[in-house]
Amino acid sequence: MSDSSTLVVNSITQMQLTADGQYLLIHGHQPTAALHRSVLNELLVALPNAIEHADRVLHDNQEMGFALHCQGWEVGRLNGTEMVVIRFRLSGSAGLSFSLPAAQIPFLLQALDGAVGSMSASGAEAVAGRTGDVTLQ
Numbered sequence: 001m002s003d004s005s006t007l008v009v010n011s012i013t014q015m016q017l018t019a020d021g022q023y024l025l026i027h028g029h030q031p032t033a034a035l036h037r038s039v040l041n042e043l044l045v046a047l048p049n050a051i052e053h054a055d056r057v058l059h060d061n062q063e064m065g066f067a068l069h070c071q072g073w074e075v076g077r078l079n080g081t082e083m084v085v086i087r088f089r090l091s092g093s094a095g096l097s098f099s100l101p102a103a104q105i106p107f108l109l110q111a112l113d114g115a116v117g118s119m120s121a122s123g124a125e126a127v128a129g130r131t132g133d134v135t136l137q
Helices: 037-059 102-117 124-128
Strands: 014-017 023-027 033-036 070-077 083-090 095-101
Touching (some): 023 037, 033 037
Antiparallel strands (some): 014 023, 070 083, 083 095
Protein backbone atom coordinates (compact mmCIF):
# COMPACT_ATOMS: atom_id res chain seq x y z
CA MET A 1 0.00 0.00 0.00
CA SER A 2 2.92 2.38 -0.42
CA ASP A 3 3.14 4.96 -3.18
CA SER A 4 5.28 8.09 -3.22
CA SER A 5 2.78 10.27 -5.10
CA THR A 6 0.63 12.81 -3.25
CA LEU A 7 -3.01 11.90 -2.67
CA VAL A 8 -5.22 14.95 -2.28
CA VAL A 9 -8.20 14.35 0.00
CA ASN A 10 -10.76 17.10 -0.52
CA SER A 11 -13.88 15.29 0.64
CA ILE A 12 -14.82 12.56 3.06
CA THR A 13 -18.05 10.70 2.48
CA GLN A 14 -17.32 7.70 4.68
CA MET A 15 -14.61 6.32 6.96
CA GLN A 16 -14.26 2.73 8.08
CA LEU A 17 -11.70 0.38 9.56
CA THR A 18 -10.61 -2.69 7.65
CA ALA A 19 -11.83 -5.98 9.14
CA ASP A 20 -8.42 -6.60 10.74
CA GLY A 21 -8.32 -3.08 12.25
CA GLN A 22 -5.03 -2.29 10.55
CA TYR A 23 -6.19 0.53 8.24
CA LEU A 24 -8.59 3.45 8.37
CA LEU A 25 -10.15 3.80 4.91
CA ILE A 26 -11.19 7.30 3.88
CA HIS A 27 -13.69 7.36 1.02
CA GLY A 28 -14.68 10.50 -0.88
CA HIS A 29 -14.49 12.15 -4.28
CA GLN A 30 -10.92 10.92 -4.75
CA PRO A 31 -9.25 7.52 -4.65
CA THR A 32 -9.72 5.84 -1.26
CA ALA A 33 -6.95 6.70 1.20
CA ALA A 34 -5.74 4.02 3.60
CA LEU A 35 -4.03 5.08 6.82
CA HIS A 36 -2.21 2.43 8.87
CA ARG A 37 -3.20 2.33 12.54
CA SER A 38 0.41 3.11 13.55
CA VAL A 39 0.05 6.68 12.23
CA LEU A 40 -3.34 7.51 13.78
CA ASN A 41 -1.86 8.95 17.00
CA GLU A 42 0.43 11.25 15.00
CA LEU A 43 -2.54 12.27 12.87
CA LEU A 44 -4.57 13.05 16.01
CA VAL A 45 -1.79 15.37 17.18
CA ALA A 46 -1.28 16.95 13.75
CA LEU A 47 -4.92 17.71 12.87
CA PRO A 48 -5.79 20.26 15.62
CA ASN A 49 -2.47 22.01 15.00
CA ALA A 50 -3.14 22.09 11.24
CA ILE A 51 -6.69 23.40 11.77
CA GLU A 52 -5.45 26.17 14.06
CA HIS A 53 -2.59 27.12 11.74
CA ALA A 54 -4.83 27.10 8.64
CA ASP A 55 -7.39 29.34 10.40
CA ARG A 56 -4.61 31.74 11.43
CA VAL A 57 -3.36 31.97 7.84
CA LEU A 58 -6.86 32.21 6.33
CA HIS A 59 -7.97 34.97 8.72
CA ASP A 60 -4.53 36.65 8.97
CA ASN A 61 -4.78 36.44 12.76
CA GLN A 62 -1.83 34.89 14.61
CA GLU A 63 -3.76 34.98 17.90
CA MET A 64 -6.62 32.76 16.68
CA GLY A 65 -7.04 29.50 18.57
CA PHE A 66 -8.91 26.26 18.07
CA ALA A 67 -10.85 24.08 20.52
CA LEU A 68 -12.99 21.00 19.97
CA HIS A 69 -16.57 21.15 21.24
CA CYS A 70 -17.17 18.77 24.14
CA GLN A 71 -20.57 17.28 25.01
CA GLY A 72 -19.51 15.52 28.20
CA TRP A 73 -16.58 14.22 30.21
CA GLU A 74 -15.47 11.44 32.59
CA VAL A 75 -12.57 11.15 35.02
CA GLY A 76 -11.01 7.91 36.28
CA ARG A 77 -7.82 6.10 37.32
CA LEU A 78 -5.67 4.23 34.82
CA ASN A 79 -5.56 0.61 35.99
CA GLY A 80 -4.97 1.49 39.65
CA THR A 81 -1.84 3.54 38.87
CA GLU A 82 -1.07 7.13 39.84
CA MET A 83 -2.25 8.23 36.39
CA VAL A 84 -5.61 9.95 36.01
CA VAL A 85 -7.58 9.66 32.77
CA ILE A 86 -9.83 12.47 31.59
CA ARG A 87 -12.11 11.44 28.72
CA PHE A 88 -14.05 13.99 26.71
CA ARG A 89 -17.10 13.01 24.63
CA LEU A 90 -17.09 14.98 21.40
CA SER A 91 -19.93 15.42 18.92
CA GLY A 92 -20.84 12.23 17.10
CA SER A 93 -20.08 10.18 20.23
CA ALA A 94 -16.35 10.26 19.53
CA GLY A 95 -14.19 10.05 22.62
CA LEU A 96 -10.82 11.63 23.29
CA SER A 97 -8.86 10.65 26.40
CA PHE A 98 -5.86 12.19 28.12
CA SER A 99 -3.81 10.76 30.97
CA LEU A 100 -1.76 12.77 33.43
CA PRO A 101 -0.03 12.12 36.75
CA ALA A 102 -2.40 12.41 39.73
CA ALA A 103 0.02 14.95 41.27
CA GLN A 104 -0.99 17.43 38.53
CA ILE A 105 -4.70 17.37 39.49
CA PRO A 106 -4.41 20.21 42.09
CA PHE A 107 -2.88 22.44 39.39
CA LEU A 108 -5.64 21.47 36.96
CA LEU A 109 -8.24 22.35 39.59
CA GLN A 110 -6.55 25.73 40.17
CA ALA A 111 -6.64 26.46 36.44
CA LEU A 112 -10.31 25.44 36.19
CA ASP A 113 -11.14 27.54 39.24
CA GLY A 114 -9.39 30.50 37.64
CA ALA A 115 -11.35 30.04 34.42
CA VAL A 116 -14.66 29.76 36.27
CA GLY A 117 -13.78 32.74 38.46
CA SER A 118 -13.16 34.89 35.37
CA MET A 119 -16.68 34.32 34.08
CA SER A 120 -19.15 37.17 34.18
CA ALA A 121 -22.10 37.14 36.56
CA SER A 122 -24.36 36.21 33.65
CA GLY A 123 -22.96 32.67 33.68
CA ALA A 124 -21.05 30.18 31.59
CA GLU A 125 -23.49 30.27 28.70
CA ALA A 126 -22.73 33.92 27.97
CA VAL A 127 -18.97 33.37 28.04
CA ALA A 128 -19.09 30.12 26.05
CA GLY A 129 -21.03 31.81 23.27
CA ARG A 130 -18.31 34.39 22.56
CA THR A 131 -15.16 33.80 20.54
CA GLY A 132 -11.74 35.11 21.44
CA ASP A 133 -12.42 35.05 25.20
CA VAL A 134 -10.56 31.83 25.96
CA THR A 135 -7.37 31.83 28.01
CA LEU A 136 -5.49 28.52 28.18
CA GLN A 137 -2.89 27.60 30.79
